[in-house]
Every structure is written in C-alpha cells, then in structure tokens.
Amino acid sequence: MARPRTNGATRTAKREASSVQRGPDGATLLRMYEAMLLTRLIDERGIKLQRQGRIRFFVPCMGQEAAQVAYAMALQDDDWIYPSYRDTGTILARGVPLTEYLAQLWGNGLDLSKGRQMPNHFAFADRRLVSISSPIGTQISQAVGTAMAMKRKGAKTVCAVSFGDGATSSNDFHAGMNFAGVYQAPCLFVCQNNHWAISLPVSEQTAQSDLASKADAYGFEGVKVDGNDAAAVYQATLAAAHRAREGGGPTLLEMVTYRIGAHSSSDDATKYRDAEEVEDWKSKDPIPRLCAVLEERGAWDAKRDAALRERLTKAVADAVDAVEKAPQIGVASMFDDVYGRVPPFLEEQRESLLDEVKERGGIGTGHGEFPL
Amino acid sequence: MARPRTNGATRTAKREASSVQRGPDGATLLRMYEAMLLTRLIDERGIKLQRQGRIRFFVPCMGQEAAQVAYAMALQDDDWIYPSYRDTGTILARGVPLTEYLAQLWGNGLDLSKGRQMPNHFAFADRRLVSISSPIGTQISQAVGTAMAMKRKGAKTVCAVSFGDGATSSNDFHAGMNFAGVYQAPCLFVCQNNHWAISLPVSEQTAQSDLASKADAYGFEGVKVDGNDAAAVYQATLAAAHRAREGGGPTLLEMVTYRIGAHSSSDDATKYRDAEEVEDWKSKDPIPRLCAVLEERGAWDAKRDAALRERLTKAVADAVDAVEKAPQIGVASMFDDVYGRVPPFLEEQRESLLDEVKERGGIGTGHGEFPL
Amino acid sequence: MATLNLIQALNKGLHEEMERNGDVVLLGEDVGRRGGVFGTTEGLQAKFGRERVMDTPLSECGIVGTAIGMALYGLRPIAEIQFLDFIYPAFDQIVSELAKMRYRSGGQYTCPVVVRAPSGGGIAGGHYHSQSSEAYFAHTPGLQVVIPSTPHDAKGLLASAVRGEDPVIFLEPKILYRAVKGEVPDGDYTVPIGPSRIVREGKDVTVFSWGAMVRVCETAADEAAKEGIDCHIVDLRTLVPVDVAGIEEGAKRTGRVVVVQEAPRTCGYGAEVSALVSERAIEYLESPVVRVAGFDTPFPYTLEHVYMPDAHRVLRAIRKAAGF
Amino acid sequence: MATLNLIQALNKGLHEEMERNGDVVLLGEDVGRRGGVFGTTEGLQAKFGRERVMDTPLSECGIVGTAIGMALYGLRPIAEIQFLDFIYPAFDQIVSELAKMRYRSGGQYTCPVVVRAPSGGGIAGGHYHSQSSEAYFAHTPGLQVVIPSTPHDAKGLLASAVRGEDPVIFLEPKILYRAVKGEVPDGDYTVPIGPSRIVREGKDVTVFSWGAMVRVCETAADEAAKEGIDCHIVDLRTLVPVDVAGIEEGAKRTGRVVVVQEAPRTCGYGAEVSALVSERAIEYLESPVVRVAGFDTPFPYTLEHVYMPDAHRVLRAIRKAAGF
Numbered sequence A, B: 001m002a003r004p005r006t007n008g009a010t011r012t013a014k015r016e017a018s019s020v021q022r023g024p025d026g027a028t029l030l031r032m033y034e035a036m037l038l039t040r041l042i043d044e045r046g047i048k049l050q051r052q053g054r055i056r057f058f059v060p061c062m063g064q065e066a067a068q069v070a071y072a073m074a075l076q077d078d079d080w081i082y083p084s085y086r087d088t089g090t091i092l093a094r095g096v097p098l099t100e101y102l103a104q105l106w107g108n109g110l111d112l113s114k115g116r117q118m119p120n121h122f123a124f125a126d127r128r129l130v131s132i133s134s135p136i137g138t139q140i141s142q143a144v145g146t147a148m149a150m151k152r153k154g155a156k157t158v159c160a161v162s163f164g165d166g167a168t169s170s171n172d173f174h175a176g177m178n179f180a181g182v183y184q185a186p187c188l189f190v191c192q193n194n195h196w197a198i199s200l201p202v203s204e205q206t207a208q209s210d211l212a213s214k215a216d217a218y219g220f221e222g223v224k225v226d227g228n229d230a231a232a233v234y235q236a237t238l239a240a241a242h243r244a245r246e247g248g249g250p251t252l253l254e255m256v257t258y259r260i261g262a263h264s265s266s267d268d269a270t271k272y273r274d275a276e277e278v279e280d281w282k283s284k285d286p287i288p289r290l291c292a293v294l295e296e297r298g299a300w301d302a303k304r305d306a307a308l309r310e311r312l313t314k315a316v317a318d319a320v321d322a323v324e325k326a327p328q329i330g331v332a333s334m335f336d337d338v339y340g341r342v343p344p345f346l347e348e349q350r351e352s353l354l355d356e357v358k359e360r361g362g363i364g365t366g367h368g369e370f371p372l
Numbered sequence C, D: 001m002a003t004l005n006l007i008q009a010l011n012k013g014l015h016e017e018m019e020r021n022g023d024v025v026l027l028g029e030d031v032g033r034r035g036g037v038f039g040t041t042e043g044l045q046a047k048f049g050r051e052r053v054m055d056t057p058l059s060e061c062g063i064v065g066t067a068i069g070m071a072l073y074g075l076r077p078i079a080e081i082q083f084l085d086f087i088y089p090a091f092d093q094i095v096s097e098l099a100k101m102r103y104r105s106g107g108q109y110t111c112p113v114v115v116r117a118p119s120g121g122g123i124a125g126g127h128y129h130s131q132s133s134e135a136y137f138a139h140t141p142g143l144q145v146v147i148p149s150t151p152h153d154a155k156g157l158l159a160s161a162v163r164g165e166d167p168v169i170f171l172e173p174k175i176l177y178r179a180v181k182g183e184v185p186d187g188d189y190t191v192p193i194g195p196s197r198i199v200r201e202g203k204d205v206t207v208f209s210w211g212a213m214v215r216v217c218e219t220a221a222d223e224a225a226k227e228g229i230d231c232h233i234v235d236l237r238t239l240v241p242v243d244v245a246g247i248e249e250g251a252k253r254t255g256r257v258v259v260v261q262e263a264p265r266t267c268g269y270g271a272e273v274s275a276l277v278s279e280r281a282i283e284y285l286e287s288p289v290v291r292v293a294g295f296d297t298p299f300p301y302t303l304e305h306v307y308m309p310d311a312h313r314v315l316r317a318i319r320k321a322a323g324f
C-alpha cells in the first residue's frame, strides 16, 4: 500500500492560501459575516435565557464564530460534519433553521432529537450534521469511519469533524487520526484550539504547543490557521477539502482562536483565568475583524450593519417566542428509538409507566406538566 | 510551567551515541552476550516444550534479544521496568533466576504469580519488573505514573516501559506519551518495532513510518536505534536514562528489529508473510553480530563460545527438570489475592468449592490432579 | 443440510451476508490475510477484497468508532474484536455512542453495527482470553446481546444481526468453535433475535443457560435423568431483548429453577434471570432459584477447569433444586 | 460535630487524608485551580501544591493508568473522574488492570487507587451527566464499590478507601452533594467498607437501596407509614464486598422485599440483591421481590423526572409487596 508521505513540516495557512488562487469572494464573505453575527446574537440570547431559567443549560461559542462558520461554509452540502457541542456557528452556517436550533435548547415537541439530550447536543440529519454526545472526542473516530465509507462508495465528498484542544488528548483523537492516515480517508480534522479545556490551559494539555504538527505522527499534514480570520479559515478548509476529494487524504486543521465566554452556563471562568488574557483576545474578535474587511472592500457600512443586526435580532426573538410555546414531549415517547421497534420487555415498562401516570393523575415538575 | 522544548527533529542513535563518550566496555558486552544467548536457548526450548504439550503456550522473542537485553542492562537495579509479554530477554538480563522464569510457564507451585496467568505474563516485584497483562499498551500509561511518582519522591531513578509497534496504536500509548510530556516524567518508552503485530505489518499499523518521530507530537524526543546492535541499544538507553535522571524528561526509543518467529505458539506466520523477508532478517541476527564484535575485540573465540553454550544449555535443562516436578497450585488458593483479605462472600464461595471437591473426591484434568 | 462446526457456520454466514449486500464490510485485527486468529473470517478478504475486509491497526477504539461512522453513512459494518477481553478500549464507543445513537438523535440516525467477539473460557487463555462479560452489555440500553450455542443458531442469528437495524453484541463461545457440530440448512434462513430456545422438555427442574454452558447443562441433565430428575433446558440465545415470556413459562412449568452462567456470579446475567423469575413466578416456586456461576475472582489460568462450571457442578445445583 | 453537606464532608475528608499521609495525591480534570466542577476538591491545590493535586490532560485513560502506576510505586492516588459517565475511556485500565493487578501478580503488587466519580441523575444533565453504572463495577472481581448516602458515611468510607489496600470505585450521588446535610464528627473516624446500614427499622416491608435512592425510599416509607405499612430500610453503602448477612437478615425480618435502584433495570445491582434474597430467604418470602429501577432506556433529558424513581413510584412498589 504505497502512500504519499509528507516531510513532516507543518504548513502555515498563509502558504496554503497562496496555493489556492483567490480568497473567498465578497458574497461569501458576507454570507459568513451574517452567519457569524447570527451566532453571536444567539449566544448572547442563549446565556440570558439560561440565566432567566427558561432553558437549563447553554454552551457559548463567543469568539470562535469565524473558526466555526467559515469551515462549515467552505464545505459542500453533501459533505458530512461531526460538530461538537460548542459548534453553534457551524450548524447555523449549514442552514439549520433557527427554530430547529432553538428547539433543542428546550428539548420540547419541536426538538428533532425529541428532548432526549441536553442543550447543544443536537443532531440535524437532513443537513448531514451528526448527533453530538458529551464524551469528548468520540466523534473523531466516527468521522473517519464515515470518510472511509465515502471513499468506499466512490463519493467525491469529505467528512469534517470538529473538536477542541482538549480533545487532542482523547483516545479517539489518536485512533481516528491513525486510521485516517492508514486508510487515507477524506477527513478534515478541525481542531478549534480555543486555549482552554474548562480550566486547563492548552499549555498543560500537551507539551507540544504546535497542535497542527500532531498530524505528522499519523503521516499526514497539519495546517495552523488563524482561527479568527474567517477568510483564512475558509481558504485552508477549501484547500484541505479539495485535496481530500482528489484522494490526497486527511488534513488536521488547527484553528487558533479563543473561548471568550465561560466553558458553559455552569462555569465561572474567573476562577481560573486572568481577565487580561480575555481582554486581549476580545480585541481580536473575529466579527468586527470581518466587518472591517467588508467595509474595506466597500461592500459594507454602518447603516447596513445596523439593519442586519436589527433583522437578525428580530428573527431570533420571533423564533424564541415560537419555540418556547411548543408543547412538551410526551411521556410515552421515552421508550421509542431505544431500538427500531419497541421490544416486548420495554413495551411492558411503557405500559407500567402509563398506568402509574394515570393513577397519579399526571407527572409534573417545576418545568411543567408532561403530557402522555 | 516552563518546559524545555525540542525542535522536533528525530535524532539517530549514532548521533546519540557520539554524545556519550565511549560504548559499553568489554565486560558489559560479554554480560549482554551471555544473557542474549540464554534468551535464545530458552526460546528454542520453550517452543519445544509447548510442542511437546508440557506447557500450553509460549511467546518467542527470537531476533529481538539485543533490543531487550541491552536496554535492560543499561538501567540501574532501582529503575523500574514494565516489560511486555515478549520480553524474555529483558527479564533475564534483569537477573530473574531461571527457575522463577520457567515456573510461570507451568503456573505451578513455584510460580511467583501463583499460576494465575498464561505463560509470559510474568511479574517479578523484587526485580522491579511489573506484572504483565495481555491487553496491548496498558502498561504504557502505568509506567508514566510510576515515573511521575519517582519524580514526586525525588528518586534519581527512571521507569522504562517496553511495547511493540502495534502498541503505538493503543489508547494508552497516546495517554501515556502525553502525560509524560506534560509532567516531564522520567520515563523511557522502549518501542520494539519488530515490524509485525501478529499479521499486520507496521506499514499498515500507521502511515508514519518513522515511529520515533511520534514523540514529537508529545513535545519530547524520539530516537531511532538499530535494535539488533546491542551496543547501540545500550548507549541510546544510557543516554536517555541519563537525561531523564537529570530532569530532562522522557524519551521514545524506537528499537528497529524483527520478530523472526511466529507471533506465539498459537500462530503460523507463513500464512501472512514472505519467507524471504524472514531470511533477510535472519542474516541480521543480533547474536552472531555481537559475537563477532566480541571476537574482533579479541575477547571471545569459538571455544569459549561452545563452552558457554554448553553451560547455559545445561542450566536450562536442569531448571526445566526442577520446575516441571514442582507441585501444582492448590485449589483453595484461587480465592486469595482478589483482595488483601478474603471477604465473607468470597470465603463462602471458597467453602462451597472445597465442599464440592471433597464430595467429588478431587477435581482433576488431563493436566493433572489439583490438590486442595 | 450440511454438518458444520461453529466456525464453519459463522464463516459461511459471513460469506453469504457479504455476497447478499455489498454494503456489508468487515473490519478487525488480523481478519484479512490471517483469516482471523480462529479462522472465522478465512477466505473473505481473498473473495471480497481489502476494501471490504479490512485488517485494522491495533485499536478497538478505532475499530468500533470507525464502524459507527460507516454505519451512520449507510454501510453495514461487522466489527470483530479479537477476544471479548479486548473490547474495553472500545467500551466508551459502545456504551456511550453505539448504544445511544438512535435514541439520542430522536431516531434521526441509526447505527446497525454488529460487534462480533469470541467469549468465554476453556482454551487455557487465562485472565485475558477467557472472560464472559455479557452482563456489561446487557445492562446497557440500546444494545442487543446475542450468544448462540449451536451452528444453526449462530448462522441464523448472525443473519438477523447483520440485516437488522440496531447494534448487536454478537458473542461467540470460543470453546465451541470446533467442539460443536450440527446441521445447518443450505438455503437462506434467519433465527430471530429475541426468542429463547427450548433445548429439551422436562418436568422436574428448569435450567436456564446460554452460550457454552448450554452443552454443560445438557450433560448434567443426562446425569440427572439417571437419578430420575427430568430437566427442562432453555437456551436463552438472546440476552437483550430478553424473552420474558419464555423465562416465565419455563419457570412455571417446573417450579424449580437453576440458572447457569460462566461469568462471575455477582451481578451477572444470571441474577437478572433469577430476579425475573422471582418477580413473575414466585408463587410457582418450590425451591430457591439456584445460580451456578464462575467465582467472583478474575479468571484463573491453571485452575481454569476448577473455575468454570462443569456438568458435575450443575448437577449438584439440579439436585439441590429438585430436593429442596 | 459539624453539620455538613456531602461536598463539605468529602472536601474535609480529602483535606484530612492528604494531611495524614504525604503519599496521598489527587489527580483529575479541573480538580486543581478550579477545585472540581462541583467544588469537592476546593482548596486542595492551594494547600498541597501542584505536585500533589494535579490538573490532568483530558484523558480518563491517562488518569487511571498513571494512578495505577503511582500506586504500584507506593503512592496513594485518588483519581477523580469528572462524571461517572466519562469513566469509559478508562474502563480497560479499571477492569483489566486495576481490578486484576493484585490477583494476577500473585499478590506481588497491590493497587490501592481510589477512583472517585459523581454518579446518578437529578441535575438535568441528560444521557451523559446522569448515569448510574455501578453494576459494571460490581460485576468486576477485584474492585470494591462504595456509594455513600450521607455526609457521615461519605467521609468515613472515603477514609477507609484511601487507607485501604485495594482499589475502590467511590461513587458520589451528585444530586445529594448540596441537598443532604448531616452531622459529621470532628475527630478522625472511619466507616468500614462492607457492612450495610439500617436506616430505619420496620416490620412489614424491607426496602434495600443505595446512593440517592435511599432518601427517596425514606420519603416513600413516610408515606407508607400513613397507610399503616411499616418499612425496614437498608442502605447497602457497599455493593462489593456485599453485606450478604445484612441482606439475608433484612429479607427474613419482613418476608417482603423491595429493591430500589436508579440504574436501568436489566442486569442492575438490584437483580443481584433480588437473586441473593431468593437464594437465601425464599422460604421467608410472602411476596415477589419487587424491583424499582430506571427504565431500560438511555437516561433522557426532558423526561428525567419521569425516568428516575421517585417516592411515589417506590410507594407503589411497597404497597405491592405489602398487599400481595
């Protein structure tokens, strides 16, 4: 099995970008900007909703919008993505409707995942966005399997998988990267290095500070990208995807970015990191940065920006209203989807629960009455 | 936490060796030669014993004697070693008495591990040779823990761990290497790249053909060594151990060697690999090679060699006789060592078994009657 | 009808399923050029190529993880774990991912992966080539757990597993690989996942068992018959979804129940059977539900034959149940 | 005596054990500068330094693997798994290594590692922050499995675990962390690993439980008392080694048994308790052993409160046992 080998050097995004003729065009930049802005607005709203007790958990992605939106937009609709729980930007860039996104925060009757999972653990199969779980890294080896399957089926598609700097320590990072190298799977490993894994800085996550170079251990290329530069993220992803489609195998893309917010609504980041560092990164916010690029190109101005913000804010507000009013998920649904068909022993458990609920006259909580 | 970083270059053993003034002295070479020869004789005898049905399983290490004996001899007595099941040479070099080594092949009353494990899954605590299990790679992260403990205790010792090329794919390789890098553990990762993991060639184990370079992903150095050159193995180990003792952190040592025999007594390697390849490597046999070095130095000749072989052959034969005659392990011992003290529920299980055995009038098999 | 041993039946089943559906792929350690360490996958790579029969790197985590990704994309992966004892590096993928994928996505994704693994003792394999850890999987909602004891059932259950829509942990009692022979129909057939099998009818004592222990129970029943005890033997075959009706019916039939498992006693699947019997048929019981099991120690090497339940030990339990 | 909640009691226990023995070290994700995601390890790194309280990379495999290596060398590592649901990447190290090290080496090596993990539901954590997988560990010979339900027992059992010679899976019912308060002696004390605890004496129905469910059983028993049913409640506290005598005695006392667990029903530890009762006390039983358990589905998010057994559900079971 002859395989093209790299010489182990880590290429920078700049070099990568130069090999692709031109950057993203104005329309693409604008689409990215819009998705990034929407992501930010949702983030701000999500945190508030959680504080107000209207949803129970939320994972912000503030600061990482470029690293998320731009890689997703560089992919084709028939490519697959295994996102991570922080990938709000990714799924919005992919065209998931606002109501579908929001419904999973409530886990109510509108939630495509039927309220089975915590907020931010979404799945949108019709957009080829695979179901997310909490255990860190597990999606990585799965994505490689999907990429191997694409290859076997002769599809000209790629499979991208997104994960954090912390996930590079996981079992599945190692297994997935290794399999991808061995089988030359058309897989893009998108590592959003946001410098923190809850309270652990990346400098203590691994003694190799150049995460992109980890690809070399698996015989393929790693590319370090300025993850707050939407155009660079887009170009690097495009190039890697192009290579993968042509049979050139996998690439590890390290998107260097920063988690501006806390790890989640359950976290207080001031406990473990300096305000200074956060402030420094706030000044590198990818959204004003892309806005400036658009303005420079003469394609954007403050007026248009304000109008866009207003439109998106209203869209979010409307969607929140619509979703929040949706009915709860029914109790009986708890037994569906464990298997394709509910086996007798589970049907029995369902019956016993329904009996109980009938006897009790319902089974409510502070979070509302749940229907059958 | 400031850490010295390497520039990622893989050093070769030659460069390593040149940095240490002189190679192993004649006495050391001779000690290595003797241990390697003993290892070979035991290997040949072990395979026969298995064929004769006197032991039930055997793992040969033929061809890897230099890679095993020389790294073990380069370490201090108070260093720890986590060997792998193929490390016969390692434990013999460490001074494990022949009878103790052999007893674990029978798992009888002389076996320090009380017959609990298959042949080649030995443990010799008084020699700081940690207990071996079958699951590949698990010892790697454990060894790092021991090295971290040494550091915490301020010991000037190192912990070495031995594993195969296949083990580089394991979860524990990744976890162990990463922890070692982060905590700068005084750990030597001794990878015996014998080119095969049962039927999988190393070229399909990983797309990175330079296994030593995998260390770079974890921020420390990897050294590729001619594993059939006892002196090179010795020197490379010495240098890495020296660095570790001085606080310089871990090293990955790739010992390039070859598994001449089958994977184990249960395997037939002709099913999956070419005789040619095996013949080629046979010509690089580390034992004649070291013999030639000794002869060149004028320290050795055919007569002395014959005498040594005779002495060792007899020693093995005598030990086999002594060990084979030892009594079987007692049935009641099965319940010991699950916990420090046998808890009541297990004591009850022991009583019930002893009752049963009494009623049955013993509990024998083709492999002999087992006493209480 | 051909008379095949368990390996031959499985091998034939794998050949047929791969022929039947081009999306069926096989992956695992040494499954290709070596044909598996037991020969179960012999000839498959030669026939279906390296793209469909993949020798993988040494990573169970990678094997199951990539198999899941393949299944999500539409393939039908059969993942081989060389010995059940080596499944633990993949345990997270199995319990957190494989088992929950359909449920957690609200049915948007399905994950029809068959994980095959040789299980159980009897080959002098010590701790790590002998364990029976079916209970771990049986305690994991979302998995189906299957363990055939005859060549006929092995091939038929394998077909159901590969053609089904949900993940299956498919355990192969390795001591039976060559030791058991039986008739296997020539044409296509399936054995459904779920129902248990009545091995023999009897009226005095009901013996529930699965895997390699079924044969041991049959031998014990032969001995018991000489003492005038007529045993009713049920081979569960499928541990999840469990055949509750079959267990209830079997227990009520004699009112005396013995459950035989190879795994360590505490919290094994035998406890589940005992609890089910106690919940559903206690009024019919004439004696305590007697469990026969491996001891609560790691699986020993030299004392393997003492550790594993044999016909004599089962007979003692049958006598105890009968004579209570 | 101070009145502490579960977290405070555990935190105090950790402080004291680390003071007591310089070989005790703590490692896990976010245990240092963050003090643990629940605050259980608050203040420890500030006091004992980064060499003894280690924030580790994100690898449970590495956490348990290195802890084993430390223990073999003579340290007394306490490994924290952030949520029990995340223990599976370390499952191989736990079942193949930690559990078997002493046995497989013939007693040459011992492996006194305490693996702490918050377990169980009730915090709206969905599939992966809610599971109760004690049965996996209880089915693994060589491990001890402990799960306190009061601050007093938590601190006392922790002390026994850290000072003991064998590995302990130490489960902390996270819903109780701040919800339960109780008296904790000021001075040093231990609660031995093994014996169960009689929570209240009663004569009509015996309820066996552990962890967070003990409280639920108490509430149910209060309700039952109003209906004239007098419950005998036993908190098992230690699942392995199991208190067989305590279970037998408890079952015989009333002849009516309810077992309550939070975990999915099939093959849970409740099945073991039911089987033990059936083996040892069936002649005393006046009714089937009734199990109350989580359903055999993955742990759901929005329907968490429906999934988890509550006092009402336990009361139904108590009535059933009493009225059979």
Ligand SMILES: Cc1ncc(C[n+]2csc(CCOP(=O)(O)OP(=O)(O)O)c2C)c(N)n1
Pocket: A086, A134, A135, A136, A163, A164, A165, A166, A167, A168, A194, A196, A197, A198, A259, A263, D029, D058, D060, D082, D086, D089
């Ligand atoms: C296997 C596992 N261990 C621990 C956790 C708890 N946990 C949740 S997120 C997280 C940090 C993840 O960091 P990173 O991979 O960098 O992603 P980020 O949150 O920064 O996006 C941890 C430790 C988990 N979810 N899974």
Ligand SMILES: Cc1ncc(C[n+]2csc(CCOP(=O)(O)OP(=O)(O)O)c2C)c(N)n1
Pocket: B086, B134, B135, B136, B163, B164, B165, B166, B167, B168, B194, B196, B197, B198, B259, B263, C029, C058, C060, C082, C086, C089
């Ligand atoms: C986790 C695990 N999976 C599979 C096996 C079966 N197995 C035993 S040895 C081996 C190959 C090991 O190859 P390598 O690490 O190169 O060591 P070598 O045998 O060549 O010394 C395999 C796959 C195992 N022991 N453990």
Ligand SMILES: [Mg+2]
Pocket: A164, A165, A166, A192, A193, A194, A195, A196, A197, A198
């Ligand atoms: Mg991060």
Ligand SMILES: [Mg+2]
Pocket: B164, B165, B166, B192, B193, B194, B195, B196, B197, B198
């Ligand atoms: Mg090898």
